[in-house]
Amino acid sequence: MNQLFDLTGKVAVVTGGNRGLGKDIAAGLAESGADVVVVARNVKPEVVKELHRYGVNAKGINFDLQHTEQFDDLVSQIIEEFGKVDILVNNAGVQKRHPSVDFPKEDWDFVMNINTNAVFLLCQKFGRRMIQQGSGKIINMASMLSFHGGFTVPAYAASKGAVMQFTKSLANEWAEQGVNVNAIAPGYMATEMNTALIDDETRNKEILNRIPAKRWGEPKDLRGAAVFLASPASDYIHGFTLAVDGGYLGR
Template sequence: MTKFDRQSFSLTGQVALITGGAHGLGKYYSIALAEYGADIMVVSHSQRGWTDIRQAVESYGQRISFLQQDITVPGAADKAVATTLKEFGQLDILVNNAGIQIRNDVLDFKDEDWRKVIDTNLNATYYLSHAAAKVMADQKHGKIINIGSMQSYRAGKRIFPYAASKHGVVGLTKSYADALAPYHVQVNGLAPGYISTDMTKPLQEDAVRGPEIAGHIPNGEWGVPTDLMGPMVFLASSASDYVTGVMLPVDGGYLLR
């Protein structure tokens, strides 16, 4: 970026591929990027949320397309990138958002659950980044944004593969940032803190864990999904061209304590 102005945050004319971009926090990433001008390619395991996210993206005058795909199967990453190029003719932003979490006690954890989480959260992130990098390196620009977690920094005594995968995402982010810097491709991460959603509502209302988590946040308040939208736009835009290899916590200061 040679100068800074309001257009530094514009994504007009760009295309973003977002895994899990139709529901959960992923839909907020899709909406944020569309609001700033990007067309959206959603890759998801099911068609959940497709109608709503289509309406939201098109309300900003942007195009959206979908691919129903299990991202853990061989060849899924190449298919996702190829479909994006077929639908839109380009790929400028990759958001590796799709992820799963499985809980169990340490002595009862199942091998298949370990493999399922690692395949989704870490292996798929690598393969998608690798497929996208080939396109971005050739065009000499691009943004890869990996979604981390508070468990990118902390232990998870009942979510072992999740914590391992999110620690791994940090390492992958840094390594790819270093490797792709000569091609003017920036690779960063976004680590949501405790965000109030339908999925986290039981945790928030838990008599023990709810107050414990809130007490760990300096202002005592959980975040909301829209808190993540500004940081996502920043990392996807030319405003962050000199930022790479960073996992940005959006946690209200949770990690301070």
């Protein structure tokens, strides 16, 4: 294994690592040698079994990230069992679509709580440990909607804009303490989150026309970016949001 990308002996936590993009990111980190803890609602035993195939230690923890008051217990449970956390991937996220004029406040709060508040608090709680150990890699999931306003998704756009911004804020404070905080902005990826767009013939065509690579992204397209930002190869990269988008942003 090229040492630049070797994660042997590292412990990674991936939220929402039981399906979609998170599942592939977890597999990519395990393939590079990291032990992986998947934190999600209803982690299926198959997900953990698949990670074991890479010869690493893996565990699933059923946890609802809306329960921010239980975050300290979650961190303690992981540290107790694995001894440390080197890599945190804040992948879990949710989407709600309504015309903005009718966007329900409970849906606004729901999206902001999981996509922004939980991400910040997990950065803070795991980041504190990483600062103490003098090293760590945090990867937050941003979006094309960290850059654009989107359509009928004001809460999601606000939440992902916030993620990109506080990724820079944390990097400014923690870089000199050996902790890298960066983000990945996936483009349009074919996962369950986008079923509504994929099934809408007009929107699907509009989206594909704008992607220079002329295809939706696949979860496996994110593995390289995740391993890179989790590994020594990215030691001098701080506060950056890396687009993995088939060229969409540049168009």
